[in-house]
Amino acid sequence: xxxxxxxxxxxxxxxxxxxxxxxxxxxxxxxxxxxxxxxxxxxxxxxxxxxxxxxxxxxxxxxxxxxxxxxxxxxxxxxxxxxxxxxxxxxxxxxxxxxxxxxxxxxxxx
Numbered sequence: 720x721x722x723x724x725x726x727x728x729x730x731x732x733x734x735x736x737x738x739x740x741x742x743x744x745x746x747x748x749x750x751x752x753x754x755x756x757x758x759x760x761x762x763x764x765x766x767x768x769x770x771x772x773x774x775x776x777x778x779x780x781x782x783x784x785x786x787x788x789x790x791x792x793x794x795x796x797x798x799x800x801x802x803x804x805x806x807x808x809x810x811x812x813x814x815x816x817x818x819x820x821x822x823x824x825x826x827x828x829x
Contacts, residue, residue, distance in 0.1 A: 723761065723765060724761055727764050732768075733765065733769075738765060738768075738769055742762070745758045745761060745765075749762070754785050759785065760782045760786070760789070760792055762778045763782055763792065763796075767798070767799055770802075772803050775795075775799040776796065776799045776800060776803060779792055779793075779799060780796065783796065788819075790819060790826070793815060794812070794813065794816050794825040795825075797809040797812035797816070797826070797829050801829065813826045
């Protein structure tokens with residue numbers, strides 16, 4: 720899963736077979752430990768990259784319940800909400816980010 724995380728952070732495409740295998744591994748980890756922060760955020764990011772915005776939203780929400788101060792994840796949640804046309808919820812998330820970090824570029828860009 721570290722390899723996939725590196726690809727995501729670098730903005731590189733994830734081959735479909737690798738994405739599916741990673742989802743399987745993350746699902747097993749989350750079955751054993753539903754609050755594993757690393758697995759939750761990786762599943763959220765991977766789901767977002769695969770354009771599975773409903774799944775991405777769910778995973779970001781679960782992750783943020785464990786790590787509420789991760790402003791990057793909160794901004795990505797807002798982006799997923801925008802793709803789902805949940806504009807008010809997206810704005811609410813971005814306002815939370817900007818309240819803690821007024822200069823946060825991703826939040827301003829979204």
